[in-house]
Structures are given as structure tokens and as C-alpha cells.
Amino acid sequence: MSSKRATLADVARLAGLSPTSASMILNGRPNTRLSQDAHDRVFAAAEALGYRPNVAARGLRTDKTLTIAFISDVVATTRFASGLIRGALAAAEQANHVMLVLETGGDPARESEAVEAVLDRQVDGIIFASMRAREFFVPDLPASTGVVMLNATNTKHAAAVLPDEHGGGRRAVELLAERGHTQIALLGQNDDVERDLFRSATVARRVAGIREGMAAHGLSFLEEVSIWLWEPDEGYHATTELLARRPDIGALLCMNDRLAFGAYQAILESGRSIPDDISIVSFDNDELAAYLRPGLTTVALPHEAMGRRAVEILLSSEPHGETLIEMPAVIRSSIA
Secondary structure (H helix, E strand, O other), X not given: OOOOOOOHHHHHHHHOOOHHHHHHHHOOOOOOOOOHHHHHHHHHHHHHHOOOOOHHXXXXXXXXXXXXXXXXXXXXXXXXXXHHHHHHHHHHHHOOOEEEEEEOOOOHHHHHHHXXXXXXXXXXXXXXXXXXXXXXXXXXXXXXXXXXXXXXXXOOEOOEEEEOHHHHHHHHHHHHHOOOOOOEEEEOOOHHHHOXXXXXXXXXXXXXXXXXXXXXXXXXXXXXXXXOOOOHHHHHHHHHHHHHHOOOOOEEEEOOHHHHHHHHHHHHHOXXXXXXXXXXXXXXOOHHHHHOOOOOEEEEOXXXXXXXXXXXXXXXXXXXXXXXXXXXXXXXXXXO
């Protein structure tokens, strides 16, 4: 049978002080006029007794529960954006906060239920996260509830943490251009065909960065292949057809790693090699990219850094707008 939980009164009694004095010391209240010896006795007593503060009681006094909520669509149940949760959990732990994680599947009704559930638990703030950057539904909230959008946007809540897709697009082009590549094809995006189709709130920025990078190097794509579903099978078939009509292609810029996976298979089946005959660069840094042979060079989605920053902003008292996190290049062996 477990022993009785130590109370503030127990700590004060062992330290030889009043509960009020012990409370001021444990809560870090400034200008208490209590001696260093008193501070040392209280902390020693708390450690000896294994004292843990009553968060619920402190919440009633301070209006802070040291608890935040993480509400997402499918971030927790897919591997693609799990770094968002890892980063947020690490930052919450570092700030001595507990994080409640709720998944809604993107259903607005379930999102409303999730919000009610965390508000009932008096969380100090809510992070709304999306696997793909998009406009995220947010029910009406009390004005006192802090909100940060993570890999998502909302017109009512300005604080948002997003990947710097524009900079990432430019970097992908630079990876090819700095190696002297000029015979480049773009796999997965065509502005005229896909302008009005849903993809992501930030893909347009990625494309703008790609086009700006190409223009900066005086380059233009030999061909642009529009693909709606960015999956390996689609990348395989598109690349097979592309190589049949454009054997002069020297490099492929793929809009995500999954398209690149399919392109690998098509290139190898055509009798060409990577990177000696065709170089490839893509986006996301899917965990499988490192296991391809040769390893796939890609511009990573900085999910863990984004998750950390979202928690830091939520716990900050300063107002924030849109925060962009740099997309780092992960250099492997797919560019000659």
C-alpha cells in the first residue's frame, strides 16, 4: 500500500517554518525576505519527503494549471508528422508542463468535443496541429485561452508556426544548380492544372520558391509533370513516361519523397543509374529516404523544431503572428 502523499504542511513542519513561508519559497515568490538558510531547509525538506505540489489547488490560486492541450487531425496516428508531437512534448516537459494529446481525424464535430474536453480541464492554452498545412477549424473559445496554430492557419488566431516552404523551394533548386545541373524536370506540380485544387496551405509557397530559385540561376524546367496524388506508384508511372519522351533529362526535382521513391524504381528499371545518369532531390525527409540506395537528398520538414516553437510561443506572454521555421537540406548521395 502506498504511503500518504506529502503535503505543504509536512514540508513546512520539517523545515521549521510556517506553511505560508514554505509556499512562498517553493513558488519562487520574489522579495520574501526569508533567509537563504530558510530556502535551503524548505527545498531539503521537499526533497526528503518527495513533495509534489497539488496542481489543482495551485490552479485555483494562480489561474494556471501548467497543462496545455495538443489537438490534431491525424498527427498522432500517422508517422508523417509525428515529429510535431515529439517536439511539443519535449518543450512542454522542459517548461514543467503536462501536455494532453487529442486526435479528431479532422472532423469538426470531434474537434468541438475535444475543445470542450480540454477546457473542462482548465488547460492554460491549446495547440491546434495538422498533418498537412491547412486552414484548421477552431470552435469559439474563451478570450483568455491562448491558441497557437501548428502546421496550420486560422483567420481568428494569428499565432501560427509553419515551415519556411519558400526558402525550402529555393534550397532544393540550389542543390541541383550548384552541382551544375541544367536539364531538370519538375515532378508533381503544375500551376495551371492544380491552382484550384486542395493540397496544402504552404505548397504554393514551395512552388514560388522553386520558381524563384530557377529564375535566379537562369534556368527553366525541361518539363513539368502534374501529379495530383503524391504517392510512389504515381511517381513510378510518371517517371517511366517522362524518360520515354525526354531521355535528355539529367535531374528530377520531386515535390515530395514519396514521388521520389517511385522515380527511383522507374530510373533503375530504365537501365539508368542514380546519380550518375539522373540526379534526384525532393522534399519532406521521410524516414525511408535514408534507406534508399543511394540515399535520397531532400529538404526536410522541420517538424520537431516546429513543435518546440509552438509550445514556446503558447507559454510566452508576447503576441505572435506567423513564425516560419527553416527547412534544412539533408544531403545524401542522390545528386551527382
